[in-house]
Amino acid sequence: MSLLEIRDLTMQFGGLTAVDRFNLTLNEGDIVGLIGPNGAGKTTVFNCLTGMYAPTGGEILLSGHRIDGLHPYEITRLGMARTFQNIRLFKQLTVYDNIRIAFHNQSKYNLATAVFRLPQFAKEEREILEKTEELLEIFGLYEHRNEIASSLPYGEQRQLEIARALATNPQILLLDEPAAGMNPQETEELTSLIRWVKERFDLTIFLIEHDMRLVMRLCERLVVLDYGITIAEGTPEEIQNNPQVIEAYLGEEAL
Amino acid sequence: MKKERILPSSGPSLRQKLSWLATGLVVLILLAVNIGVYRGAIDFYFSGVLVIAWINVILAVSLNLINGFTGQFSLGHAGFMAVGAYVSGLLTIHLDWPFPIVLLAAALVSALLGFVIGLPTLRLRGDYLAIATLGFGEIVRVVLLNLDITGGPRGLGGIFPKTTFFSAELVAILTIIVIWNIIRSSHGRAFVAVREDEIAAEAMGIDTTLYKVLAFSIGAAFAGVAGGLFAHHQMFIDPRSFTFQRSIEILVMVVLGGLGSITGSIIAAVVLTILPEALRGMAEYRMIVYALLLIGLMLVRPQGLFGTKELGDFLGIARVRWIKARQPAAGVLKSHGGDGR
Structure with a gap:
């Protein structure tokens, strides 16, 4: 059974169809990228998956159970x-409290x-403390643990957000433009971090990204959205040479 | 590097000493006041003021849970207090139940009302929630004004004076402990997460609606208890004691002490109860003083006296400053960063 199955996911805002019959199957251990020009509906797909929006059509199944319409x-x-x-x-x-x-x-x-500070309280709080410190150390944020989150450099805020998402103990991690605003070197580090985190935490990853180098190096499979419609799906090589994709990104003349 | 090593080893013990000193001082003052009331050294009038101070502590700390920690701007605290006051007053007059049971009943009815009010209004945010809760407080007052059983505008008299300085103190301390322990737990962190960013809180698996309603219910329960203590202290209650102005007074205490600081609320509640009594001559200008205090605070310290910190946290900061002052060499050794965190 596949881990995540999206069938004909549709999201309409009034007369606007932001996502039109989106289909995708994620198996355990997959790492799939969602790309497309600005306004293609990528984040809307994420918002539907995570319950921020209730989709107007289609089904989302997580380990065989329907999750569309549930609360985030x-x-x-x-x-x-x-x-x-x-x-x-x-x-x-x-940083500490964020985690x-x-x-x-x-x-x-x-x-x-x-309220009564029963033994169970102390036991579970100690466990949380240990797990928090472990995560902070993994992400190299331990020295910054007492700093206010907004005072961290941009790149470390991104890392902290990933660490925080991991603290919820997920099977699937959705990353919405993790490399946005990063320079090439930071993007490089992020790429290896994502790959490492995926192995370490046994994750399935679905990510939106504009940075083509990261997407091409990281993802096994890509889905391309344009105006809410899936125009291509395949390996990075296939996508790179797909005329429809080139048209969506660069315009008709580029062909 | 050297400074880094000095701080952790000498720091905690000094911080502990300061904390013990502060705690000892508070306990000493409390003890003195208690003995004073017990022996009758503090007169009947002033011990009455102290009862009101304890009641205000309960109100401020419980409102802080809603406004400060959960970030839901409520202006209806006097409404919950009124419900508690009338429920407990009526129970005492008509059924003569034991005082603790009466207070518990006041808490339950208020909490239930907080829950019922909370569910629909908590879909609102910010200003809209403030207006809705303000409306709720006024509805409670108008209903009390027009019911027969509450005595309408004539008020409800003949409530036995069961509230003593000691019972008010006991309940206030219990309130502080309960709310303090809730805040310092994973449930408390959920309240704060709702305040900081609702969408992120949901994404972290926190049922934000549940925690908002929970904050409202718990806050309302303690406001109800405060109302019960108030009714059995005054012996006579009427709807005029629970106007919008009362809600504002409590809010001022919370804002003045710092939204998100329990010790701040306690100190502000005590000071703002005793201060008007000390300035009895200008008691009529109390609301002007309140307004000036608020404006002054907005200008000088918009986060309130303590911000989101507790008294103990400031002792930690004092420690660092003190060490810096004591060790001029530390400034030379210091290269960058490492400001004693």
Whole structure:
């Protein structure tokens, strides 16, 4: 059974069809890229997958269960985590707290346990603490743990957002333009980071990216959207030579 | 490098000492006040003021949970307080239940109302939520004004004076402990996440609607208890005690102390209760003083006295400054960064 199956996903805003019958199947361990010109509907696909929008048509199945129309927090609990195009950290909180919050679902104690500070509280809080420090060390953010998230350099904010998404213990990680605003060297580092994280956490990755070098090096498979319609799907090589894709990106004359 | 090593080893012990000193000082003052009230050294009038101070502490700390930690701007706290006051007053007059049970009932009814009000209004944000909760407070007042059982505009009299300085103190301390422990748990972090960024909080698996309603219900429950204490202190309540102005007073305490600081709320509540009594001559200008305080604070310290920090956190900062002052060499050794974090 495939991990994620998207069937005829459609999202209409009034008369505008932002995504039109989008189909995709992700198997465990896949790393797939979603590309397309600005306004093609890529982020809308992500927003439908993660419950930010309720799709107007089609089905989304995660491990065989329908998840379209569920709340974002429910989908996160089912094992799909995401980052945002324009970083959405808890800006005024410390790096440390940003990660700790993401462990929310892994703590099972209730309010009364917290109020009376029962042993379960201490046990689970200690576990969260250890896991948080482990993640911070993996991402090289441990020295910055007491800094306010918004004071971090841009690249490290991106890393923190990925680390925070991983703290929710996902099976699938959706990355929305992870290399946006990065210079070539940072993009290079990010590429190896994503590859490493995928192995380390046993992830399936679905990412949106404009940086073609990153996409071509990282992804096994690409889907190209233009005006909400899937115009091509295939390996990076196939996509690179697809006339329709070249037309969508560079215009008709380029052919 | 050397400085980095000095700080962690000498720091914690000093910070602990300062914390102990502060805690000791607070306990000492509390003890003195308690003995003073017990022995009758503090007169009946001033111990009454202290009861109101404890009630205001409960109100401010519980409103801080809603406004400060969860970031939901509520102006309806006097409404929840009114419900608690009337429910407990009526229970005492008609059924004469034991005081703790009466207070518990006041908490439950207020919490239930907070839940019922919370569900529909929490779809609103910012200004709109503020207006809706303001409307709720006014509705409660008008309903109390027009019901027969509440005595309408004549008010509700003959409530036995069961609130003492000590019972108010006990309930206030319990409130502080409960809310403090909630805030410092994964549930508390969920409240703060809702305040910081709702969309990100949802993406982290936090049911934001649940936590907003929860904050409202818990806050309302404690406001109800405060109302119960108030009713059994005044012995007479009427709808005029629970106007919009009352909500604003509580809000000022929370903002003044710092949205998101429990110790800030406590200090602000105590100061703003005792200050008007100290300035009795100009008690009529209290609202002007409130307004001036707010404006002054907005200009000088927009985040409130403590911001989102607690008293203890400031002792940590004081420690770093003190060490810097004590060790002039530290400035020479310091290359960059490493400001004692």
